[in-house]
Amino acid sequence: MKRLMIAVGAILLACLALWGASLKLTESSVASGGKRLIIYNWGDYINPALIKKFEKKTGYQVIYQTFDSNEAMYTKINQGGTAYDLTIPSDYMVTKMRRGKLLRPLDLERIPNRKYLGYDFLHKSFDVKNAYSLPYFWGTLGIVYNDRLVRRGSIKTWDDLWQRRFRHNILLVDSARDMMGMSLASMHHSMNTTNALQLHLAKAKLDQLGPNIKAIISDELKMYMIQNEAAVGVTWSGEAAEMLSNNRHLHYVLPKPYSNLWFDNFVIPKTAKNPAGAYAFINFMLNPKNAAQNAAYVGYASPVQAVWQYLPQAVRRDRSFYPTQKMVKKLMVFKDLPPQMVQKYNDLFLEFKMYAR
Amino acid sequence: MKGQAEMKNKRLPGLFAIPYVLWLALFVILPILLIVWYSFTNTNQYLTLQNYRTFFTNGTFLRMSLNSFWYAFLITLATLLISYPAAYFLTKLKNQQFWLLLIILPTWINLLLKAYAFIGILGRQGLVNHFLQLFGLGPVNMLFTNFGFLLVATYIEIPFMILPIYNAIAAIDPALIQASEDLGASKWQTFRFVLWPLSRAGVESGIQAIFIPSLSLFMLTRLIGGNRVITLGTAIEEYFMTTMNWNMGATIGVILIAMMILVMLLTGNKPAHGRRMHHE
Numbered sequence: 001m002k003r004l005m006i007a008v009g010a011i012l013l014a015c016l017a018l019w020g021a022s023l024k025l026t027e028s029s030v031a032s033g034g035k036r037l038i039i040y041n042w043g044d045y046i047n048p049a050l051i052k053k054f055e056k057k058t059g060y061q062v063i064y065q066t067f068d069s070n071e072a073m074y075t076k077i078n079q080g081g082t083a084y085d086l087t088i089p090s091d092y093m094v095t096k097m098r099r100g101k102l103l104r105p106l107d108l109e110r111i112p113n114r115k116y117l118g119y120d121f122l123h124k125s126f127d128v129k130n131a132y133s134l135p136y137f138w139g140t141l142g143i144v145y146n147d148r149l150v151r152r153g154s155i156k157t158w159d160d161l162w163q164r165r166f167r168h169n170i171l172l173v174d175s176a177r178d179m180m181g182m183s184l185a186s187m188h189h190s191m192n193t194t195n196a197l198q199l200h201l202a203k204a205k206l207d208q209l210g211p212n213i214k215a216i217i218s219d220e221l222k223m224y225m226i227q228n229e230a231a232v233g234v235t236w237s238g239e240a241a242e243m244l245s246n247n248r249h250l251h252y253v254l255p256k257p258y259s260n261l262w263f264d265n266f267v268i269p270k271t272a273k274n275p276a277g278a279y280a281f282i283n284f285m286l287n288p289k290n291a292a293q294n295a296a297y298v299g300y301a302s303p304v305q306a307v308w309q310y311l312p313q314a315v316r317r318d319r320s321f322y323p324t325q326k327m328v329k330k331l332m333v334f335k336d337l338p339p340q341m342v343q344k345y346n347d348l349f350l351e352f353k354m355y356a357r
Numbered sequence: 358m359k360g361q362a363e364m365k366n367k368r369l370p371g372l373f374a375i376p377y378v379l380w381l382a383l384f385v386i387l388p389i390l391l392i393v394w395y396s397f398t399n400t401n402q403y404l405t406l407q408n409y410r411t412f413f414t415n416g417t418f419l420r421m422s423l424n425s426f427w428y429a430f431l432i433t434l435a436t437l438l439i440s441y442p443a444a445y446f447l448t449k450l451k452n453q454q455f456w457l458l459l460i461i462l463p464t465w466i467n468l469l470l471k472a473y474a475f476i477g478i479l480g481r482q483g484l485v486n487h488f489l490q491l492f493g494l495g496p497v498n499m500l501f502t503n504f505g506f507l508l509v510a511t512y513i514e515i516p517f518m519i520l521p522i523y524n525a526i527a528a529i530d531p532a533l534i535q536a537s538e539d540l541g542a543s544k545w546q547t548f549r550f551v552l553w554p555l556s557r558a559g560v561e562s563g564i565q566a567i568f569i570p571s572l573s574l575f576m577l578t579r580l581i582g583g584n585r586v587i588t589l590g591t592a593i594e595e596y597f598m599t600t601m602n603w604n605m606g607a608t609i610g611v612i613l614i615a616m617m618i619l620v621m622l623l624t625g626n627k628p629a630h631g632r633r634m635h636h637e
Contacts, residue, residue, distance in 0.1 A: 011376050071601055168498065174584060176599065215501040215583025220476075229481050229500070339400065339602070346600045351417045354424075354587045 037277035038063045040084040047297035054284050060277050077102055077269050085272040086281055091126040091263045094133045095336035103132045104268045110279045113286035120325060121303035124263065124333055133265035134282060137300040139237035140331060141178055141260040143253045149231035157256040158186035166212045171233040174218045176349035177334060181260055182234060191260055192335045203348040210356040225250060237321055241299030252320045261331030395607035408608035425588040429571035435511045436567055440518035448526050464516050472580045475509045476500065501583030509581045518563040525559025561624045569617045589613055
């Protein structure tokens, strides 16, 4: 009997200890004054040397945690119990978080380095007054091809992907919004359309791409393109930059008529315990020198104008990665669509994946 | 004194169960109830049957369920065809423990690592294609095909089929086989009427151990199948992770659980003896 009680007691105690430990963990990252800064960012999306530099300069201790999708990040912050001081959602997610009252308005006066940001990258539809967000990186959706399998310069538009010569040779990124958007753009429709007919036409057009598709995957796409597994891949510019640096036969194209322009942005969640630290960090990252160091590491394009001076000639001249203002004007930013619409995009995409042959 | 001791003994089993009951309630029953609750509500927390109506009136979902069943069936069949003879010959070998260890060994390696290893083997620049090129055969597409997917899934599941069958066959008294042969049964008859019925329990638990998890495979379908193979697991992942419609995701989950129960009932403990009598 005694032993039994001890056993039950031990289990309860273990549960209690675990619970306490988990509380302590969240708390330790919460409390302890203003000396800690908790950053919640995408995986592999910052130059680690900059965190060290920031810690040294300001004396803050940075706790760096990562997520792998906007939705996962949203769920975690929405459920509470976290105390992130800074996170980096994409454009449409900024809108969603703002609507969900998860964001703290930015006091722009406390971010003097915002003056370095290019005007083209501010005041976008998802946060017109930049009241809640400032851009961190931006990029496009485009086509990567291998010049050993495809003649250089022979891919210019989205429609080129539908040609017979790419039979079973195209890798697509597994993202409903992007792939439906690609099909919509190829038909000159808005990538934010809510028109049911246009959506069904876009899906029908994707179905026709079926025989050309080798696989619909996510992060592995990078590896396969580097290993010459497929001739063509549809992916984001930053991913492409990394592929290009690993395989000199690869090239990135920003296809006509237009594509998606996306932003990842600094925001301060409502639950932040150290906004002062967050402001300091945003300021630090917007410093042109630091922004250039970061862009060189991550491979995406920086919205900080002065970064240009620090970039290598080759990158600066590459219009695919740093398109001209005229090209940028044509690009389309994703809007936060109502849940039924998001569902519609995803249902159609899932259906396409089912029957893609 | 004596009475007290008896009381103690009677109460003890119940008390010992407390930790397990707590465990089951918190980590098994409660989550399932939550899934069921989610499946009967919509995103605004209203009770509704809409999710189920959507599932059963939508061709995509029905096709996906069929797909899941079909691939799970093929994986199980392929595994069984390879594992049964393997398990049988295993019981005839000398150092059985050693061979068993070799079969179990791959299960110590993380699934993701095994999948990535297969990417290296099956790719265009992979081992198999290098080998084929020695004979002048062009690169063959194996990655992102149904064949590749079935191959990898079968490879991964084989140990879970061999083990129960091996245990079942090893438990059969060899005298029974000898008796059957002595009494004039052919090899096939010995297998059909002695070996197979006596090892069926092992086969059944092997099938359950493979068919049920195979129904909701989703990582392999993307890594090896390149999303050319879509199962209910893919849909659940999408509803929870991308569209955040947990209610519909839970509905698919409940339907999967129902399918699994069905499989359990179909392969579960039937009155095997009665059936055999009937055949004879």
